Amino acid sequence: MKLVAVTSCPTGIAHSQMAAENLEQTAEELGHDIKVEVQGAMGAENELTEADIKSADAAIIASDTSVSQDRFTDIPLIKGTVKDAVNDAEGMIEDALEAADGDVSDTEDASGGSDSTGTGSDQQRRRGGDRSKSLVARLKRLFS
Secondary structure, eight states: OEEEEEEEOSSOSSHHHHHHHHHHHHHHHHTOEEEEEEEETTEEESOOOHHHHHHOSEEEEEESSOOOOGGGTTSOEEEEOHHHHHHOHHHHHHHHHHHHTTOHHHHHHHTTOOOOOSOSSEEEOOOSSOHHHHHHHHHHHHHO
16 A cells, blocks of 8 residues: 655654654555655655655654645545654554545544544544643743
8 A cells, every 4th residue: 555644843853754764664564655755944855746645545644843734635644743653653554544445434433433523534643632731731830
């Protein structure tokens, strides 16, 4: 199966590169083709072409910054953080494969998710709870 991915972090020096490398290695181990675009402060590396995206079965966005999703409207899209791609690339790839096989509605029903705010092919991976709670806790400690 052919996948495309975008990794992006604010500085784009280390973490997005590590995420891209991990996605590439994991996809290769699982027997899938993947092309990963890395976005950072220095711009985009290994940019995805329109032909790359059209030939892909699914897309993965692993970012801690905003990434334009307009290019991926015609294929299933899995979204997560750079940390997800570094720590659980296999899980992200498996989610993308499930979405590409059309199992998205089955997966949502099995997980009890009646949240249908997306297009049906978008899945959001979220770990670690609410980020604002962490920030608030740090600010409270800082000012107390």
